[in-house]
Amino acid sequence: MRIKPDREMIAPLVAIGLALLSIAIVFWIAGANPLVLYQKIFMGAFGSWFGLSRTLTKAIPLLLCGAGLAVVFKMGFWNIGAEGQLLMGVIGATWVALYLAPGAPFWIMIPLMFGVGFAAGAGLGIIPAVLKVKFRTNEVITSLMLVYIVRELVKYLVYGPWKGPQEWGFPYSSKFPLAAWLPTILRTRIHYPTLLLGLALAVFLYLLMKKTKFGYEIEVLGASPETARYAGIKSGRITVLAMVISGGLAGLAGVGEVAGIHHRLLEPLGISPGYGFTAIIVAWLGTLHPLFIILAAFLFGGLLVGGDAIQVSLGFPIGVIKIFNGVILFFFLARGFLSRYRLTKKDREG
Amino acid sequence: MDFIISTLKIVLPAGTPLLLGTLGEIYSERSGVLNLGVEGMMIMGAVSAFGTTMATGNVWLGIMAACLVGGGMALIHGLLSITFRANQIVSGLALTIFGVGLSALIGRAYVGLPLPAKIRASPLPVLEDIPVIGEVLFKQDALVYLSLFLLTPLFWFVLFKTKWGISLRAVGEKPKTANGAGVNVYLVRYLAVFIGGLMAGMGGAYLSLAYTPAWSEGMTVGSGWIVIALTIFALWKPERAVWGAYLFGGVKVLQYRLQPLGISPNLLNMLPFILTMTVVVLVSAQEKIKRKVGAPAALGIPYVKEER
Numbered sequence: 107m108r109i110k111p112d113r114e115m116i117a118p119l120v121a122i123g124l125a126l127l128s129i130a131i132v133f134w135i136a137g138a139n140p141l142v143l144y145q146k147i148f149m150g151a152f153g154s155w156f157g158l159s160r161t162l163t164k165a166i167p168l169l170l171c172g173a174g175l176a177v178v179f180k181m182g183f184w185n186i187g188a189e190g191q192l193l194m195g196v197i198g199a200t201w202v203a204l205y206l207a208p209g210a211p212f213w214i215m216i217p218l219m220f221g222v223g224f225a226a227g228a229g230l231g232i233i234p235a236v237l238k239v240k241f242r243t244n245e246v247i248t249s250l251m252l253v254y255i256v257r258e259l260v261k262y263l264v265y266g267p268w269k270g271p272q273e274w275g276f277p278y279s280s281k282f283p284l285a286a287w288l289p290t291i292l293r294t295r296i297h298y299p300t301l302l303l304g305l306a307l308a309v310f311l312y313l314l315m316k317k318t319k320f321g322y323e324i325e326v327l328g329a330s331p332e333t334a335r336y337a338g339i340k341s342g343r344i345t346v347l348a349m350v351i352s353g354g355l356a357g358l359a360g361v362g363e364v365a366g367i368h369h370r371l372l373e374p375l376g377i378s379p380g381y382g383f384t385a386i387i388v389a390w391l392g393t394l395h396p397l398f399i400i401l402a403a404f405l406f407g408g409l410l411v412g413g414d415a416i417q418v419s420l421g422f423p424i425g426v427i428k429i430f431n432g433v434i435l436f437f438f439l440a441r442g443f444l445s446r447y448r449l450t451k452k453d454r455e456g
Numbered sequence: 457m458d459f460i461i462s463t464l465k466i467v468l469p470a471g472t473p474l475l476l477g478t479l480g481e482i483y484s485e486r487s488g489v490l491n492l493g494v495e496g497m498m499i500m501g502a503v504s505a506f507g508t509t510m511a512t513g514n515v516w517l518g519i520m521a522a523c524l525v526g527g528g529m530a531l532i533h534g535l536l537s538i539t540f541r542a543n544q545i546v547s548g549l550a551l552t553i554f555g556v557g558l559s560a561l562i563g564r565a566y567v568g569l570p571l572p573a574k575i576r577a578s579p580l581p582v583l584e585d586i587p588v589i590g591e592v593l594f595k596q597d598a599l600v601y602l603s604l605f606l607l608t609p610l611f612w613f614v615l616f617k618t619k620w621g622i623s624l625r626a627v628g629e630k631p632k633t634a635n636g637a638g639v640n641v642y643l644v645r646y647l648a649v650f651i652g653g654l655m656a657g658m659g660g661a662y663l664s665l666a667y668t669p670a671w672s673e674g675m676t677v678g679s680g681w682i683v684i685a686l687t688i689f690a691l692w693k694p695e696r697a698v699w700g701a702y703l704f705g706g707v708k709v710l711q712y713r714l715q716p717l718g719i720s721p722n723l724l725n726m727l728p729f730i731l732t733m734t735v736v737v738l739v740s741a742q743e744k745i746k747r748k749v750g751a752p753a754a755l756g757i758p759y760v761k762e763e764r
Contacts (some may be wrong), residue, residue: 136561184545243740246492246545247685247732254678254729359755383553390546398546423673425560432496432554439547443540 117441125437128431143416150415151408157415159294163367165407166297167192167359167378169304171385172403173311174355178348179313181327185234187249189382190256191227191353193374197260197361198226200219200268200279200371203286212285216299216365219286223361224354230256232346233355239342243305257374264371279371288366297366300358304401307355312396324348356382377440379424384410387431391438406431463709464592468600469667471705473498473659475603477683478690478697480655481613484530486615486692487648488628488754492548493533494656495680496555497526501660503559506566506671513572519599519661526657527650529555534649538642541758556674566671575599575666599662602700606654611694624648628752631759641759656680676728685732689741691750700735707731 130140151161171188178185199219207218230252237243261277270280288297315321323344326332334341363377364370371377388406392399413427477494484491501522509518530553575597583594609716615621626634627644635641664671664677682704690696711724743750 241741241744243737247736250681251729251733255726258722258726262720284607303565423560423564425557428557429552432550439536439542440540
């Protein structure tokens, strides 16, 4: 019944390889040279210190959102609204920096931003959880609709009440006070406090899932809600709690983006080109394992940077990079079948 | 009065892409396959319809291309979720992401171009002269007529009054029993999923050829997701899909009609999404009170044929 661990590691690589091959064919049909394309993406993302630093910067929100999503996905709760939860973190941090405590020193300001950002993300996140628990409402739809709603909310704020008086006609808020700027590594945009926070939380979640009763209960709920009920597991409480984690981590990612990079509120797509959605794939490719998700976040951070590179050098629209995300997911899903098929065949032989 | 009539008149076109998509998703879900890829199939339909019409100058070829592309996309989901028994939620999401990306790649040549032909209003003789009703119902374009007067009754009839409709519903409720009765579960599911894609593609074609006759990246802006919610709102019944689709069409129109009153456009843009959430919550709450589950019993569950 047990697969050899090395095979478990190889299979994802085979899936990614086949996916890259298929994507190459798609681009070739669309009239682009796939070899040039892949070279541009790879060199753009990993070929220079500058590219690497940008990859690492983009990996930060993917890691935070992805690690949080792994927790809820493991219990079969399909939160696809991390993007909205991230933007709530952005709103929370902006509120702290510009309105709640604009004069606070950094050692109060920064923890306060992360705290409020976590609470804002978690607050949005528990809405689909509570609706699911109370009414069995489909969480895919509610969590996604909240993304569209929060995006409009950010636009409303940045064009309306939070528009900076000194920003001419631009949809920007005022700049944050310096105490609200996260430090970065040398001349890069790697806001390392958020990166360290993400890494620490990934390890924490790994321990939480592996070593605690809460993690065990999530596992049982995901495997079989029936069993969980017989075992007396309070699924409602766990669903809400898991969404506090998932939404909260996405909120932290939002704080990092706005306090570490932009230092002001912008239009939603200017802050996040869909990190919350890409994180769904990151979580899935990281096999819902917080430590593998670190690696997946780095790879998809690279893919986003590579996407910018082909936009600049080959003139492709930015959305094109989603082809990679979609096709890689297809092959990962197919991989599940192939390995299961191998398993049952072996069982029958044995 | 004129204001009301002119408003109602644009509600139908606004709801038509949603109606087309919802009719298709109802079949897919009735067979037990949840396809969250509607947004991706719709936008691929939109770009294929636009491209084909650009190349041929014929909107009907554009619509056909959109249907085929939508159906083809749906078959990817079918392969993954029916044959490979993969997680339907993730597979549908992947289809949406893929479709949004691929349409951006294909559509990069079409941004900002005018169409050589588009779907135009074709008033129905005699009927258009009926006061009020004629203005609202019979001065529309061919796809509005097709979806409302032909496809909706047809989808209802096939689903509830034909043998294949019984098989389709059986496959989504109790696939084992259906299999025992000699129904090919896989085949019925593939067909239903294909029809779902076909209709989503047609909905996309309506967007790029009639509603906003142009191509822009990401132009479906969530319509596919509203379709998923409308399927629940319709309680998986084609005849109820009409009301849902036009209700949402109405909200879309209201958005533009309220803007001159000085309400922030961003707050108005939230309306359809708030309505979607409200509708889904109300339906689920109602179901819970009545203890009656409206969703097909085998929705989202892969079927494994038992070997003897």
